[in-house]
Amino acid sequence: MSAPLLTTLLVANRGEIACRVMRTAKALGLTTVAVHSATDRDARHSREADIRVDLGGSKAADSYLQIDKLIAAAKASGAQAIHPGYGFLSENAGFARAIEAAGLIFLGPPASAIDAMGSKSAAKSLMETAGVPLVPGYHGEAQDLETFRAAAERIGYPVLLKATAGGGGKGMKVVEDVSQLAEALASAQREAQSSFGNSQMLVEKYLLKPRHVEIQVFADQHGNCLYLNERDCSIQRRHQKVVEEAPAPGLTPQLRQAMGYAAVRAAQAIGYVGAGTVEFLLDARGEFFFMEMNTRLQVEHPVTEAITGLDLVAWQIRVAQGEVLPMTQEQVPLMGHAIEVRLYAEDPSNDFLPATGRLDLYRESAAGPGRRVDSGVEEGDSISPFYDPMLGKLIAWGENREQARLRLLSMLDEFAIGGLKTNISFLRRIVGHPAFAAAELDTDFIPRYQEQLLPAPNELSDEFWQAAAQAFAQSQPDSVRDDDRSSPWAIASGFRAGLPAQTTLHLSCEGQDKAVTLDIVSARSAELSGEQLLIEHDGLRRQHRAIRRDDTLYLHWEGDLRSIKPYDPIAEVEASHSHHGGLTAPMNGSIVRVLVEAGQAVEAGAQLVVLEAMKMEHSIRAPHSGVIKALYCQEGEMVSEGSALVELE
The missing domain is CATH 2.40.50.100 (RNA polymerase II/Efflux pump adaptor protein, barrel-sandwich hybrid domain)
Structure with a gap:
C-alpha cells in the first residue's frame, strides 16, 4: 500500500530544529504547521510556520509531550505527516504508534525499532547478542540502591549512571565513589522521570580518555541501509555535546569502514527505517564499544550534510513516502571538513547554569560559502526556564579541518548577543585552543583545559574603561552635530562652556565598577562611526564593535563582547544595605x-x-x-x- 500524498507537515517540536525542518519542507513545496505552548505563542518557529496550533500550558509535560493534542493538531491543520524533531517525543514508541493509528505518517523509524533501541539496557543486550563489544556495566531490571551499589563495586569506580530512556545528558551522573552513589542515583532518577517519563537507570564503567564517535545511518523501506560517514562529538560538558565535527580526525579508512558496517548491521537487525545514529566510544588503541543508538535526527546532523552535500530532512520526507535511497554506499561523498558548536543561554563561569531573560541584542554572523547558522530565536525573543537553553548552532565547512576551524572562529567573532549570559566566549576559547587545533580530542577535554577555557575574571584595564566611556558618551541618544563629529557639541560627555572640559562617568561591567574621567581631548582620540569604535593611540587605529541598546553598551574587547551599564554609586550602597x-x-x-x-x-x-x-x-x-x-x-x-x-x- 503506497503512502498518502504528502502536502502538509506538522513539526512536533520547537526552537531551531522546528525552524530547520520547516525550511526544507518549504523548499519541497510543503505547507508547514507549528505547534506551540502558551509560552511559545510568539516564538520564532511559530512565526515562521504557515499554520500554527496552540497546545496550551507552559511546561513540556502540558504541551509538547501531549500526544493526543499533537495528533488533534495534525488533524485540524490537514497535516498528513508529523516530524518529531529531536528531544521531546522523538524516541517515544507510543507516539509513533499513535501517529500510525491515526492514519498519519511518522517521519521516523518504526515503533518496533524505537522499542528495540529506546531502552539503553535492551539495546546493549541486543548488541551483545550481535557480537558488538560493550563497555562493562549493569543493564538489568532491578533498580534499588543495593543493586547499583553491588554493580558499581564489581565494575569499579568511577561509574556512569544513565537513564535508559534518555539522551542529551539528562538523567546522567558520574559517581566517583560509593559515598556519592545514593544522592546521584536519586537525582538522576528524578531527572529521567521529569524529562522522559521513565526513571529506569543503568550503570557502566566510566572510561578514561575515550572519544565519542558516532555513525550516521540511513535506511529505506526496501531493505537498503548505508552509513553517511562519522562524527566526532568528544568535547562535552555535563555529558552534553558542545562541539561536533565530521569526519572524525585521525580515523583510518579501515576503522571508518569497520564502525560504519557495525552501525549498519545494528540498524538492519531491528528493521530500521529513516535517519539514525549509532554511537560508539573509541579508545586510544582503536577499539570501539557500542554505547547507544539514537532513533532520530541528531542535533549535529548539519556537519554530515556539509561533508556530503545532502539534505537529511529531505531524505526523511522521501523515505517516509516509500522512496528508495538515492545512492549506494560506494557513492556516499566525503568532501572536506565541517565543525559545529552549540550556542547556549547559560553561564559557563557558574557551572553552566542555564540563563533566562530577553535577547536585547542578537546578531548572527554573516552568511557566505562554508558558513551556516541554524537558530531558533531572533532579537527581542525571551528565553524561558521551561525548555532546553540551546539558542542555535554555528556550522563551518572548509576544504580541510584548519580552514573550517578558522572560519568558525571568524563566525564566533561576528556573533553578538546581549541581555543574558551565553557560552559564546567559551566556545571561542575551545575552537581557538592549541589542543583543539591539533585535534587532541577526548571527552575529558574541557576538564583538562578548564583553567584556559574558563579563566578567572581579570581586572579590566584602564584602556578598556577609557574606550567604554568614550563609546558610551558618543552613543548617547541626545548626541547632536552628526555633521561634525570632532565638535565638542557632538559629544554627550557633559562638556559645558566656561567649565572644566571633563566629566566623570560611573560605569559597571560584569561585576566591576569604575568611575572614569573623560575629557574632550581623550574623546577626540576615539570616534564612534555607526557600530564601530575607532581608537587612535601612538599612531595606530584599532577598531572595536560597539552596539548601544537603551542604557547598555556592548563593546567587543579582546575577544569578548562586554556589557557596560551606567550605575549610581549612592543607590548601589543603599541597595547593598537592604539586601x-x-x-x-x-x-x-x-x-x-x-x-x-x-x-x-x-x-x-x-x-x-x-x-x-x-x-x-x-x-x-x-x-x-x-x-x-x-x-x-x-x-x-x-x-x-x-x-x-x-x-x-
Missing part, C-alpha cells in the same frame, strides 16, 4: 525538593533545596555550616532568579 542575606535562586525554575526545615542544623555542602530548570536539576547547598533560620520556598513553587530561598545563620 536580604539569604541563599537565592541562581535562575528561574521550579522547586522540586526542600530538604531542610527551619531550626535545623546543617553542615557545609549539605543539600538544602533542589531547583529544576530547563529539564535539569540544580542543588542549592550550604556554603558553610549553620542553622536554617527561615525558608522562603516550598515544593512545586515557581521562583525567579535572585529570589531568596533559604536564610542560613
